[in-house]
Amino acid sequence: MTDQPALKPERPFFSSGPTAKPPGWAAEKLDTKSLGRSHRSKYGKSRLKYAIDLSRELLGVPDDYLVGIMPASDTGALECAMWTMLGAGPATVAAWESFGNIWIQDAVKQLKLADLNTLTADYGEIPDLTQIPQDHDVVFTWNGTTSGAKIPNTDWLAPGRKGLAINDATSAVFAMEMDWAKLDATTFSWQKVMGGEAQHGMLILSPKAVERIESYDPSWPLPKLFRLKKGDKLNTAIFEGATINTPSLLATEDYIFALEWAKSIGGRSAMIERANANAKIVTDWIEATPWLRNMVADPALRTNTGVCMIFQGDWYETLSEEDKAAVPKKIAGKLEELDVGYDFNGYRDAPPGLRIWCGGSVEQEDIERLLPWIEWAYAELKDGRL
Structure with missing residues (x-):
């Protein structure tokens, strides 16, 4: 059994649209x-x-x-x-x-x-x-x-x-x-x-x-x-x-x-730097995770915003097509239920997978906290506990 991670993202917003509000956002701050x-x-x-x-x-x-x-x-x-x-x-x-x-x-x-x-x-x-x-x-x-x-x-x-x-x-x-x-x-x-x-x-x-x-x-x-x-x-x-x-x-x-x-944080260049740093965390994690692969094989074509990944590996390949499609839904659904991460299931018309938004309004630490939870949920699903 894989231990449940101790820390949750403070801002569990990983949707690809509407995306996360900027850090510090609050409705009462709007003019x-x-x-x-x-x-x-x-x-x-x-x-x-x-x-x-x-x-x-x-x-x-x-x-x-x-x-x-x-x-x-x-x-x-x-x-x-x-x-x-x-x-x-x-x-x-x-x-x-x-x-x-x-x-x-x-x-x-x-x-x-x-x-x-x-x-x-x-x-x-x-x-x-x-x-x-x-x-x-x-x-x-x-x-x-x-x-x-x-x-x-x-x-x-x-x-x-x-x-x-x-x-x-x-x-x-x-x-x-x-x-x-x-x-x-x-x-x-x-x-x-x-x-x-x-x-x-x-x-x-x-x-x-x-x-x-x-x-x-x-x-x-x-x-x-x-x-x-x-x-x-x-x-x-x-x-x-x-x-x-x-x-x-x-x-x-x-x-x-x-x-x-x-x-206030440095304009377009700062936003691009934040997206690049966020996406690198996710893409490096995908490369190090044997049961995932980036949907985009060529690194030169990979986005720094909505990073998409699909499942692979011996256990996954034993599943029916219906059960394969359910894997990302179950992982994303469980982590939403736990208020760990919202709306990072893949797009409905895309191959079944996960999509994590890495744009500049997302904090690096929140992405770093999300990834161990995905590992935990995958292990729970694979072992029949999810």
Whole structure:
């Protein structure tokens, strides 16, 4: 029998979205002066603009790029980019996990793009992105939230390429450097790396993306939530805090709290360092644990945010497929019951496994305390006591 560990994580939040709140967060610390106010009031707009400006500053977004708040989380922001910009020429959508495959379905079944290529790879792998023609618009996911596989670099995007690069960066920003010069539309949501609340997305546009929006009208109808133009020009008010629909000012204040915390500890570089250190603890532990393996075989492709692992070994291989799928669920469920770790089971569409969020809002000590509990729970399950 393996002894139960003595110490629990102080903050047992390991979900990949919404992720852990920043250390020191408390609801009573949020600025509530905007609550009960119109988001179109001078003060309401000023807080939305402040969230935009802080995001720009911390991410190092170029001055000639636009940053705006969008409805419907990263999904709304990314689909807005696809709906408003694709169809002007050939396109490629690349996917290697569940969300990228959703963007493929959007392109194939909803937009029904006439000149479309798709590139796919299994969970834990990345397709050969060098196959993508430089005159194609490309939609890709910088970091596979549900597989733990990220792009290793942007060498496959040529400088000054003709096509647009539409980048779903929702579990990558604030944890990985973005190559802004090669990106035309980048999206993310508040609830990923910064631990914010759901339903709000961010859309970052290059001058080339703005030119496409202003010069091109897609053949399909655009829902109101995707309409970025006023007449024939981009509605720049959207990128100054005048949102398309009503945002939550409480969620805005929560996001601002996270941004101010990140700035106070050293900004983007400090967030990246924290994510790297956290992920190293988990990846090193996986390598040293014979009954686990990283879902991503190539170290160059491994994320520093949602680290995904799957089970292996003699005992595991004797199980039926149903019992194999139950292993991570039982371990995660037991540790949630004990208030040791919340929401670190793998994604529902991914191969059965565990996924531990390692982004910068998670404390290193909490990860170090979680891992022995997983070892304990595995031993209990293997010996029939769980």
